[in-house]
């Protein structure tokens with residue numbers, strides 16, 4: 001297998017692009033995909049202060065690294081979720097990257113600063129752990145950004161993640177979610193802009209990027225996510241991609257280009273006010289995060 005660019009020995013093929021790359025040109029390919037995503041979706045302005053949500057996994061560490069290569073000087077935010085050894089190892093990887101590259105990494109320890117861990121929240125809700133976890137993450141990313149003057153929160157959601165979420169939303173015709181599934185969510189009162197610069201890169205490419213760049217990352221999947229529906233959607237999409245390379249990318253890119261706008265409605269947005277407990281924007285008196293916190297506190 002030869003590099004499509006320089007004809008030197010290739011270390012990875014990317015069938016979706018009908019290409020193979022040597023380490024150097026693969027690194028450039030990844031940068032180019034992020035540059036294109038930033039540009040296509042007008043994700044960042046030169047003056048923006050950017051906060052990267054860094055889990056310690058391959059996607060968010062690759063994102064932090066790729067943004068720096070594109071001269072985007074972002075700080076990191078890591079949430080310590082309290083999921084046993086899994087969280088300990090994730091924190092270790094996030095800190096190791098920050099130290100090695102002299103980057104600022106903010107940390108929020110859920111148990112100490114919020115008063116609950118993800119396992120405790122999951123137990124209190126009787127729903128899949130990922131729903132309380134996702135709600136908490138979104139709330140804390142946004143709250144931290146707003147409080148500390150960051151304009152944008154960038155997350156490591158990749159092509160596989162977004163295509164799996166899209167498939168789930170389509171299978172149930174979740175029209176409201178479809179209207180909101182976007183690579184950029186604009187800022188609003190009390191909301192920083194949210195961007196997903198990795199929407200053009202797949203999981204396999206991001207793992208290879210970390211190996212080539214010698215980025216040490218948390219390899220384990222979250223133990224609480226086992227049985228999550230999105231994992232089976234990813235398998236299905238991989239099967240389709242294997243038979244017909246490019247399917248996954250076309251599914252997601254086509255939705256962003258031609259599908260999503262059709263789900264937008266003219267109905268006025270629900271008016272938001274400030275949560276009486278934490279000040280976050282919310283349609284109700286107390287925001288969903290503070291309600292979750294109260295439920296966890298009620299448990300013996």
Ligand code: AMP
Nearest residue numbers: 053054055059060077078079155156157
């Ligand atoms: P996940 O929800 O685990 O699929 O992660 C999606 C994205 O959310 C990651 O790529 C990160 O950008 C961010 N993220 C997930 N977990 C954490 C964490 N513990 N701390 C900071 N960011 C996180």
Ligand code: FES
Nearest residue numbers: 129130133222224
């Ligand atoms: Fe959220 Fe596992 S990281 S449930």
Ligand code: ZN
Nearest residue numbers: 003006022025
């Ligand atoms: Zn090459």
Ligand code: ZN
Nearest residue numbers: 275278287290
């Ligand atoms: Zn609140």
